[in-house]
Amino acid sequence: HTKSHKCSIMAKKQIESGCIGICTTKASEAVVYAEAGVKNILITSPIVTDYSSLCVSRILSIDPTLTCVVDCVSHIEKLENIIQDYNSNIKQTNDNTIHRLNVVIDIDAGHNRTGCSPEHAYQLVQRVLQSSLLNFKGIQCYIGDIQHIQDFDERRQHSLTGMKPAVQIIQKLVSEGVKCQIFTGTGTGTHDIDVEIKELTEMQVGSYCLMDTEYMMIGSKNNPSQFTDRKPPLTLLSTIVSTTHYPQFVTCDAGLKALYKDGPAPKIISSDSLSYDWWGDEHGRITPNGQVELRVGDVVEMMVSHCDPTVNLHDHFFITQNNIVIDIWPIDARGKC
Numbered sequence: 001h002t003k004s005h006k007c008s009i010m011a012k013k014q015i016e017s018g019c020i021g022i023c024t025t026k027a028s029e030a031v032v033y034a035e036a037g038v039k040n041i042l043i044t045s046p047i048v049t050d051y052s053s054l055c056v057s058r059i060l061s062i063d064p065t066l067t068c069v070v071d072c073v074s075h076i077e078k079l080e081n082i083i084q085d086y087n088s089n090i091k092q093t094n095d096n097t098i099h100r101l102n103v104v105i106d107i108d109a110g111h112n113r114t115g116c117s118p119e120h121a122y123q124l125v126q127r128v129l130q131s132s133l134l135n136f137k138g139i140q141c142y143i144g145d146i147q148h149i150q151d152f153d154e155r156r157q158h159s160l161t162g163m164k165p166a167v168q169i170i171q172k173l174v175s176e177g178v179k180c181q182i183f184t185g186t187g188t189g190t191h192d193i194d195v196e197i198k199e200l201t202e203m204q205v206g207s208y209c210l211m212d213t214e215y216m217m218i219g220s221k222n223n224p225s226q227f228t229d230r231k232p233p234l235t236l237l238s239t240i241v242s243t244t245h246y247p248q249f250v251t252c253d254a255g256l257k258a259l260y261k262d263g264p265a266p267k268i269i270s271s272d273s274l275s276y277d278w279w280g281d282e283h284g285r286i287t288p289n290g291q292v293e294l295r296v297g298d299v300v301e302m303m304v305s306h307c308d309p310t311v312n313l314h315d316h317f318f319i320t321q322n323n324i325v326i327d328i329w330p331i332d333a334r335g336k337c
Helices: 008-016 027-035 050-062 073-091 118-129 152-175 307-311
Strands: 022-024 041-043 067-070 101-106 134-141 182-185 236-242 250-252 274-278 284-288 299-303 316-321 324-330
Touching: 008 022, 008 027, 008 324, 022 027, 027 041, 027 050, 050 073, 067 073, 073 101, 073 118, 073 134, 101 118, 118 134, 118 152, 134 152, 152 182, 274 299
Parallel strands: 022 041, 041 067, 067 101, 101 134, 134 182
Antiparallel strands: 236 250, 236 299, 250 284, 274 284, 316 324
């Protein structure tokens, strides 16, 4: 899922590494990726507004493999109108191809955000199968609110239990001869849990390529107190701008506008003896825990609190190797909210 990094270069590298495609939450994000040459995009949130409809039409003109999700009949009707208008428009250019839009049914597994009930999902599948304008591709079931459950075993129980109704729908469809190519879901916190579900065909993991303090504090399969599956690739540098209150604390130039405030505080990784807290829009407060010399101009490196919304505050990733910047990647889908 690209909602974390919002960067078309990174999306391409994920596909080069073996991903079959990418996910976006918003249609406006998907336009950025499609125009950058990324194909096989799944938009994981329903298409409702006229602007989102225009985005879908734009993407279809570039890549007809686009897939959208629905959780009610009105979503289905919206997509039918979009593809019908699209077919009418391309017919005027002497293209008589009848395009059908790929659709996935979104099931709510208790997250209570989007998605239909498992009981209603079967009816929506039948409605899509009856449409001459849509292709039924499969089922989406993503349980975002369990991804940060600290205890691994508890997280595993919640995830496998929550995904079960979606599995049962897929099994019922397959037994009736309905082709269900996609079963998509899963997050970074359950990536090594949901692989136990044999029906699952793809994962919507997003934070794994960046990570943050919130994820690093949950238990992992091999470590009950810490997520040790991967080190955090994303860090942020901040410069100390005032030491007038040293040694009680010093002030750095990264505040709310640089570090989104959600979850545990950012963790300073350049020193175990320093802790960070927000200190207004423009500044942060760094407190030394012991005798640590801090001077104006010193730079500290920290892991961010919540990677997704923090990335959305910035324009570029600076790619480093052995502490040397070797490339700069635009965060070209930022602001597409």
